[in-house]
Amino acid sequence: MITDNYTCIHSHILWGVDDGPSSIDESLKMLGIAHHEGVRTMIVTPHNGAENGYAPSAGRVRANFSELQGQAKIEFPDMRLCLGSELYCAPGKVLERVERGQAFPLAGSKYLLLEFLEWGGKYETAEYITRAMVDIARAKWFPILAHAQRYRAFEGKQALYRAMVGGGVYLQINAYDLADHPDGWVKENTRWIAGNMLAHFIGTDAHRVSHRQPVMRSGVEYLYAHCDEEYVDALVYGNAEKLITGEQVPLSAGS
Numbered sequence: 001m002i003t004d005n006y007t008c009i010h011s012h013i014l015w016g017v018d019d020g021p022s023s024i025d026e027s028l029k030m031l032g033i034a035h036h037e038g039v040r041t042m043i044v045t046p047h048n049g050a051e052n053g054y055a056p057s058a059g060r061v062r063a064n065f066s067e068l069q070g071q072a073k074i075e076f077p078d079m080r081l082c083l084g085s086e087l088y089c090a091p092g093k094v095l096e097r098v099e100r101g102q103a104f105p106l107a108g109s110k111y112l113l114l115e116f117l118e119w120g121g122k123y124e125t126a127e128y129i130t131r132a133m134v135d136i137a138r139a140k141w142f143p144i145l146a147h148a149q150r151y152r153a154f155e156g157k158q159a160l161y162r163a164m165v166g167g168g169v170y171l172q173i174n175a176y177d178l179a180d181h182p183d184g185w186v187k188e189n190t191r192w193i194a195g196n197m198l199a200h201f202i203g204t205d206a207h208r209v210s211h212r213q214p215v216m217r218s219g220v221e222y223l224y225a226h227c228d229e230e231y232v233d234a235l236v237y238g239n240a241e242k243l244i245t246g247e248q249v250p251l252s253a254g255s
Contacts (some may be wrong), residue, residue, distance in 0.1 A: 001224055002233050006216050007041040007240035008034065009106060010086065010113060010146055010172055010203025013214065014064050017056040018047040020207050027068050030206055031076055034214035039204070041080045041240065042214075044068075045113055048103040049088025052117070058102055061085075082107035082244060086146055089114045089132055095139060106144075107244045112136065113172065115146040126153040130160045130167075137168030142248065144170040147205055149177050149190035158189075161198050165251050170200040175219030176212070194223060197231050197253040200239050228253075 012020035013034075015027045034042060044065055047054035062083070069081050084106035087094050097103040098112065105112050114133065116124045124132075129151065136143040145164065148171040154160060161171065174181075177190040193199050206214035223232040231253045239249045 001229055002237050004038040004040065006037075006039045006202070006220060006236045007043075008039050008175075008204045008206075008214065008216065009043045009084075009144075009201045009240055009243070010045050010174070010205050011042050011214060012044075012046060012086075012205070012207045013042065014044045014046050014061065014068060016064055017061050018054045020046065021209070024064075024068060024071065026209055028071060028075060029209050030214050031072055031079065033209070034204065034206070034216070035076050035079060037204075037214060037216040038220070039214065039216050040078060041082070041244075043082045043084045043106050043203075043240075045084045045086040045106070047088070047115075048085040048097065049090055049094070051090050052088040052115075052119075054088075058104070061104070084113060087112055087114050089116050089136075091132070095136065095141070105141075109142070109243055109246050110140075111142040111144055111170070111243050113144045113146050116151065118151060123151070123153055126151065126157045126160050129153065130164050133164050133169040134167035142168075142170060144172050144201060146172055147174050147177075147203075148199070149173050149193055150186050152185070154189070155185065158192060161193060161196075165198055168251065170249065170251070171198055172201040172203055173199045174205045175202050175216045176204065178219035179222040180215070180218055191222075191226070194227055194235070197228070199235055200249055200251075201243070202235055
């Protein structure tokens with residue numbers, strides 16, 4: 001069982017680049033919360049995609065990240081920060097943005113964190129999400145579906161999660177949704193994904209001190225109480241270490 005060494009691969013803790021914190025001081029407060037929650041590695045993943053309203057320049061993201069990383073080394077010397085993006089999966093554009101350096105894979109790896117339309121009363125179908133993710137896997141990237149648990153299009157179609165994994169796609173779940181989310185369907189779907197050992201990575205999807213804090217511990221406690229310990233070790237730490245070092249994470253638990 002791993003304690004106080006969790007890895008969050010999905011966070012919006014970088015100030016001034018998306019709908020996350022507005023100042024470096026707030027970013028550092030969020031890091032303090034994450035540290036208290038047992039997180040020791042965070043991949044910083046600001047939104048990227050003009051279609052969803054956020055297209056920060058690569059230069060600004062890098063500059064803010066470098067400043068935050070420097071301050072974090074002083075205040076939280078045992079924490080490691082890596083850079084990435086949460087990419088809006090715009091057909092025909094998303095891979096081009098990464099290849100041109102306008103957006104970032106996770107920690108300089110071949111892993112891409114991708115999200116789909118799910119706001120303003122609009123959403124993509126589960127079949128569309130599945131096809132798009134598998135197509136990216138065929139393009140020799142390692143695609144990760146961000147917050148896989150919350151797409152309501154998969155209600156009654158959970159077999160498509162298995163189809164994605166079988167097609168080379170990884171799934172990321174939010175720790176908060178395992179134990180604390182007030183929406184019963186989101187909570188149960190998150191637990192179903194983890195219970196069937198289909199999740200590969202965990203994150204906080206933290207945005208601000210006042211909204212979606214970087215909490216991890218209650219979700220990890222739920223996992224260790226209800227899932228295979230070796231699987232949870234990989235989910236909260238081991239798989240992310242493979243990602244950061246450029247190794248390919250097994251798509252099936254135990255393989």
